[in-house]
Amino acid sequence: MSGLVMPAPAEPVLFEAVCTPSRSLGPRGMRILAAVLLTLSAGTGGFFLALGAWPVLGFSGLEALLVLGLMLLHRRQARRAMEVLILTGGRLTIHRTDRRGRREEIAIDPYWARLRLEERPGRVSLLVLRQRGESVEIGALLGDEQKRDLARALGEALRRWREPVFDNPQLREPPIPSASGS
Structure with a gap:
């Protein structure tokens, strides 16, 4: 094993998606x-x-x-063009790199973020994250089917983040003792 040690992330990553333009011609x-x-x-x-x-x-x-x-x-x-969406415990971060190499980072509160896929007849759908009157387009590099997949996956991750399921062992029903015949 090499001597390279990766630092532990500050918060666990709950969802991560990397969006790149399709390259149909290799x-x-x-x-x-x-x-x-x-x-x-x-x-x-x-x-x-x-x-x-x-x-x-x-x-x-x-x-x-x-x-x-x-x-x-x-x-x-x-x-060079890329968009990375990362959902952690307290924020949804969008890291963008455009084709010229310019970088941009947008942070959104996932509790208030609402995802919307807007159909546009004859054109690729528009995937928008709205938060308190502001909207951010995501997945602009993707095709229609990839945007639908991203919307489904990110929507599910945001829903799970907003409505967590807690497993409290104290609230579980006690196991029923089995009658063992000796």
């Missing part, structure tokens, strides 16, 4: 897309070169490189 898919795009660009450029319009070859290549460069830039920036 590294292998990106390579395939780049190969297809460059092949189509070379084919288009070669066709116009055969027709005698040789300047199109350069523009076609630059266009393909620009598209690939913008896609790689978007993927790199989207990798």
Whole structure:
């Protein structure tokens, strides 16, 4: 075991969710897309070169490189985007990191927090936490189904936090003695 010791958390974590944008195109898919795009660009450029319009070859290549460069830039920036929801004994904290790396932390009193999933026809639903007249959108990086799952899980965690079930051994019914025949 290494010498790294993690400090004990101040309060126990009752719920934690990490929200990241979906990345449907992995590294292998990106390579395939780049190969297809460059092949189509070379084919288009070669066709116009055969027709005698040789300047199109350069523009076609630059266009393909620009598209690939913008896609790689978007993927790199989207990798940074993240939202972490943490419910502890006394607060619900939202840690956000946007695609540019800027961080934000929002703390909410879980007792007053009300979760609402607002349906928007033709668009992804909106998941909002409301507290005393203020509202905070959460799960903006998620798709519709993931937002529903987050709403269900966070709603259940908030409900359990507000309505705890206590197990008091003194209130339990005593065990019934069994009659044993000797």
